Amino acid sequence: xxxxxxxRERTEIAPGAVHVPDWLxxxxxxELLHACREWAxxxxxxxxVHTPGGGTMTARQVCLGRHWYxxxxxxxxxxxxxxxxxxxxxWLADLGRAAVAAAYGDAAARxVAAAYGDxxxxxxxxxxxxxxxxxxxGDSRMGMHRDAEERSAxxxxxxxxxxxxxxxxxxxxxxxxxxxxxxxxxGDLFVFGGPSRLAYHGVPKVLPGTAPPGLGLxxxxxxxxxxxxxx
Numbered sequence: 001x002x003x004x005x006x007x008r009e010r011t012e013i014a015p016g017a018v019h020v021p022d023w024l025x026x027x028x029x030x031e032l033l034h035a036c037r038e039w040a041x042x043x044x045x046x047x048x049v050h051t052p053g054g055g056t057m058t059a060r061q062v063c064l065g066r067h068w069y070x071x072x073x074x075x076x077x078x079x080x081x082x083x084x085x086x087x088x089x090x091w092l093a094d095l096g097r098a099a100v101a102a103a104y105g106d107a108a109a110r111x112v113a114a115a116y117g118d119x120x121x122x123x124x125x126x127x128x129x130x131x132x133x134x135x136x137x138g139d140s141r142m143g144m145h146r147d148a149e150e151r152s153a154x155x156x157x158x159x160x161x162x163x164x165x166x167x168x169x170x171x172x173x174x175x176x177x178x179x180x181x182x183x184x185x186x187g188d189l190f191v192f193g194g195p196s197r198l199a200y201h202g203v204p205k206v207l208p209g210t211a212p213p214g215l216g217l218x219x220x221x222x223x224x225x226x227x228x229x230x231x
Contacts, residue, residue, distance in 0.1 A: 010103075013169050013180055016155070016194030018103040023189035029161055029215055035089075036133055036161070036221055039064060043083030046135060050079065058140040059203075059222075064088045064131040066228055072149055073130070073230060088129050096128035096157045096225035103155075103191035126154045128225040136165065136220040138208035144168065144175035144200045152229030155193025159224075160184040162217040164210040170200040186212050 008021035024032070040046040040062050049057040051070050065088030066073040067080075076084050130150070134142070147156050167190065170179035179200075184190060192199060203222075211217050 011182075013182060014192075014196045014199065017169055017192040017196040017199065018190070019182055019184075020099075020102055020189040020191070021185070022187045023099070023102060024159060024161075024187040026187075026212065026214065029187050029212070032159065032223065033161055033215060033217055033221065035092075036062075036135075036223070039086055039133060040135070043081055044077040044085050045080075047077065047080040057142070059134040059136045059142055061135070062086075062133050064092070064133070065129045066230065068130070068132055068149065073228060088131055092131060092225065093128040099157045099159075099189050099225075100155055100191060100193075102189065104193075126152060126227045126229075128154075128157065128227055130226045130228045132224045132226070134222045134224075136163070136203065136206050136222070138163070138206055138219070140203075140206055140220075142203040144170060144179075144202040146172075146198050146200055147224070147226065148198055150226050150228050150230070152227035153193070153197055154227035154229075155191050155197065157225040158184075158190040158192075158222060160188045160190075161186050161221040161223070162211040162215060163220040164207040165203050165220055165222075166205040166207070168202050168204055169196075170202075172196070172198050172200070175200050183207075185210070186215060 011019045013019055046060050046062045049061050064086050067077050067085040069079045076082055164183055164185045167182045167184045168179050206220050
């Protein structure tokens with residue numbers, strides 16, 4: 001945001017969880033928004049997600065590479081129109097690897113960031129092969145949850161577009177405290193891996209009307225990239 005007293009800086013929110021403000025410039029944000037609009041078109045387009053308990057997620061979702069549904073992955077939109085999931089673009093996978101390097105440093109991108117977790121080389125530059133894109137309106141929320149359906153320990157990469165949100169990053173033991181709230185704005189990068197890879201996290205609030213005026217988006221898009229390790 002222009003005119004701030006102190007510029008926002010890269011911050012390690014928890015071990016292995018890093019917030020990099022303004023990582024995506026206006027041009028790249030616009031390119032991602034255009035791509036998201038294409039991915040959201042049928043078949044296997046934007047859908048409403050229903051949970052096994054009968055609930056409905058207020059953020060709508062589209063997937064690339066593999067289709068996520070509560071709580072697993074499939075090659076087709078099994079809880080949507082049943083069409084094959086759209087492929088994961090190579091350029092988006094490359095952007096994920098670059099994001100890991102930006103968050104952890106080039107050493108992590110070369111696969112020598114064992115200090116970030118318990119497994120072998122958790123920061124290794126594996127190929128990101130899954131993307132989940134969530135669209136939030138002003139009254140959308142995301143409850144505390146873990147990204148636990150993947151078999152890879154590679155970090156999760158998250159890009160924010162449009163309206164700002166309150167992002168709650170918690171612990172690996174429960175949905176409750178301790179947790180830390182972070183404001184994510186359009187263009188921000190958030191990466192979590194290593195000891196924070198299975199931390200609970202959620203979005204308790206979206207801040208309507210905070211998107212960059214030139215972006216042309218009402219609402220918030222969150223693009224999360226993952227390495228499935230499912231093959």
